[in-house]
Amino acid sequence: MGSTNSTLSRIPNVEELMQETGFTPAHIVRLYDRFEALDKEKTGHLRPQDFGAINRLAMNPIGDRIIGSFFSTGQETVDFHSFVRILAHFRPADKNRPKDPSMPQPVNSRTSKLKFAFQLYDQDKDGKISRAELLQVLRSMLEMQVTEEQLESIADRTIQEADLDKDDAISFEEFRKSLEKVNIDHKMSIRFLR
């Protein structure tokens, strides 16, 4: 416990961070250790190259999108707070939370998780997944094993199935609706981050 406290004291505004994200001190320390391990040049910030060094991300079809999600628009580096805030999306949801519509959704609620995933598709941040964006995702997932025609017809079919207001794009509501049968709490949570 001694080392936990000493590590915690090194992190600025750690109380606020824990309050906001719901992580316990043990989690924060674990994440801080990981952060430091990734931050090879000890600058206190992470750059895209630091993420790129992770082998498992390099092999991942959507690895670059995941890396991109850590960096908010315009920023070149990620500090520890932003790192933790993004990862907080993957905390298992608290079932016993009282549903208070006036308060903002906690960052690991079902809606926030879906919103995070949605933003990974919607690269130009216009609030809709356009046909071109969908095609890009399909291409990166299917890794050159299909023809362009097949990709296009799959994209057509996907939009046709999900698009309720017929604007040839998938909005967040339509995205949410198409995933209503999937248990997002289970699907988008990492056990380690409890």
Added chain:
Amino acid sequence: MSVHSLRKSELFVVFVGIGLHVEASAPAYPSHGTEGSHLTNITNTKKTFPVLAVNYQHVRKPFEIALWILLALLMKLGFHLIPRLSGVVPESCLLIVVGLLVGGLIKVIGEEPPVLDSQLFFLCLLPPIILDAGYFLPIRPFTENVGTILVFAVIGTLWNAFFMGGLLYALCQIESVGLSGVDLLACLLFGSIVSAVDPVAVLAVFEEIHINELVHILVFGESLLNDAVTVVLYNLFDEFSKVGTVTILDVFLGVVCFFVVSLGGILVGAIYGFLAAFTSRFTSHTRVIEPLFVFLYSYMAYLSSEMFHLSGIMALIACGVVMRPYVEANISHKSYTTTKYFLKMWSSVSETLIFIFLGVSTVAGPHAWNWTFVITTVILCLVSRVLGVIGLTFIINKFRIVKLTKKDQFIVAYGGLRGAIAFSLGYLLSNSHKMRNLFLTAIITVIFFTVFVQGMTIRPLVELLAVKKKKESKPSINEEIHTEFLDHLLTGVEGVCGHYGHYHWKEKLNRFNKTYVKRWLIAGENFKEPELIAFYRKMELKQAIMMVESGQLPSALPSTVSMQNIQPRVIPRVSKKQEEEIRRILRSNLQNNKQKVSYSE
């Protein structure tokens, strides 16, 4: 073929012979018995030629079997024609009642009603049901909850067996019950027989209540996986009760035996599964026999593991699960449909027969009734199940992401039905057990109680408690794409956290599967096909068939772009793909302003 032509010529000779009053061989299907007697008759007396004769003995066995099956199916038909009945009473109850009536009828006539022979049950009636369950096991919910299922199956069953065995022994010690001759091992043996949740009963009842996927897979998975525990406990206590004493070494061997039985069963099943997948790679020219390979390899897996006293049920499940993805990629659409409907048909017939025979055996079997013992058994069954589920859930919920609610726990506890497996195991007990008849009676009472009382009341209870029901789901390409996307996302985030979790290993398995395994087990070039494409193609094919059937699409020429992508399996993929690549390259070269496809985004 030669036998057939021989019979035809014989027939011709016979007809000619009749016309000419020549007594040649017997009518159309000569059997050796009658032929001999006819020939002797020729020499002794000249009887008139028997144009019509009755020979029941000749066809007796198959005739009776067919009659039983026909009766069972007609009953099933009858229930569904009575509108209100099938909504209130589950089919299994009605079938048992029919069995009781038939058994009573046979007894009244004076004949000996047939009992559910354990050999027949384990070798013929049970495998189709388990294979159907295993082949169509929903993999995703099963693997997501496999930890919970295993805890319920192994620890839950052990708890039930020892709790019940122990308390019943304590009961038998009480003087007033009159069962002081029953020793601990016999009670534990009884406990182990009665403690296992039965897959047939669970399937029969749960099928009609359409409960949500999580609870369904928990109870159902438990009923399948507890077979290993049941087999080990049964054999263990059976052996020991003959000897009379138990040492620490025996207990240790028992534990080792459990691992051997379960892992061995899975291994045997997996081996046969891979064999079946490998065989299906070469069946492109003999499509007609494809379904048979699925059935035969699975049945062989079951028999092989039963031969070694391993868990046959686990072997069957492992075989079905392992072979399914590869076999489905290889066999034709028609074979797939055939396999699916044959499995469903056989399992349905088996299930019906099992319940009817349960009813008949109740009437037939030797009974020894002891109020205290039987009533206590029933109560203890319920109590131990409830305690077991609550206790285990408390521990399990600490490790689960999605916790089990009280409603879930209630349905899991209430859905722990006992069935024909318990009866058959009890029937298998040799007559040297003094308490055999008592045990059988108690087992039957428990089965009746669970199937009738719990089976009938579970549906209104589900409605009352507003338990989440299964959502009707059409296959959705959106769900497929997004789920795969989320898989990649989670694997990536696990990588960022430096965590080697669930997704990491799943990803590794997938990669291994794609690079090495699929190459060997899938025919032609199909092994490169990503799952998403296979899913999409199947969906389009189904929709196309539907549209043609409903007249929306002329069956002559497919006109939409998507239809062109339905590749018939016979045409080798490579040349068409290359053709399209060439066309695409030419097109993009010609039109410079067309957006170039770049894969390195």
